[in-house]
Amino acid sequence: MDQQTIRKAGLKVTLPRMKILEILEENSQRHMTAEEVYKELLLRDEEIGLATVYRVLTQFEAAGLAERHHFEGGQAVFELNRGEHHDHIVCITCGKVEEFMDETIEKCQAKIARRHGFRIADHSLILYGECDNPECPNRPK
Amino acid sequence: MDQQTIRKAGLKVTLPRMKILEILEENSQRHMTAEEVYKELLLRDEEIGLATVYRVLTQFEAAGLAERHHFEGGQAVFELNRGEHHDHIVCITCGKVEEFMDETIEKCQAKIARRHGFRIADHSLILYGECDNPECPNRPK
């Protein structure tokens, strides 16, 4: 239940938090911007301000409930933390996002950090390319 | 000579472009924000507007002369393209940036892209952590 999720994250259970978590859950295969979450709230006739959306998403992130990613394009995107780390590959033409996890890369990163005397806290790996979707606008016909 | 560099990039040789290229060259070990380049121009009594700095940096990037990176913190940083690709490891405490290149990681990325049907165009790999610099503010004493 969402209430438990929010409570366990150390946050007071409020309507905005419930609704936003709900939306992230229903779109767990996507990566949504704050604006998109906000628009989705409007569709559902929820009177929740954009500032609250940003605030709640930031709180979810701080609580480890959600992750924020900075793909090219200015707007940050959010997704629920599913417990297993993954990185992203983004189509620069149609925006499609796929996820992957590569043990070899992860290990190499740790090794590199060690070699440079860094205690690694986080990392961001994003591959940009053109996807092979026939519907992808960039596909030569 | 800088003039040749700029001309070969397909850009008209202008004073702002010369000066900005000069500054990037003199700071080739750093990663500078547009604002930092602008401040450096002010120190040199060059009457070059911030808008021009942004424009020129963007043009340098488009021409392959420079690279833009988005480390955490809002501001993009720029560096001259030295011809050899590298990725970055950033200290989240003192901001120190080190560079690395790992053939294994690069190969894995290519493999992953292939597996997902993406023609890879670019990638961004940034490791965040705490460095071991004794001067680093975060160092426990």
Next chain:
DNA sequence: AACAGAAATGAGAAGCTTACGCATTGGCGT
């Protein structure tokens, strides 16, 4: 060396995303 056309520049304003201030509302423990 002067000229003309096109491209580039400077200054300020605007755009966009995100954060903030504050009066008001709303959870939640009592």
Next chain:
DNA sequence: ACGCCAATGCGTAAGCTTCTCATTTCTGTT
């Protein structure tokens, strides 16, 4: 049910980057 403090909504502001447009500067050509 009550009251306190956190959370919210709205408007505003901040930070970074880009745009607009009148003016200047290149560049190739007389």
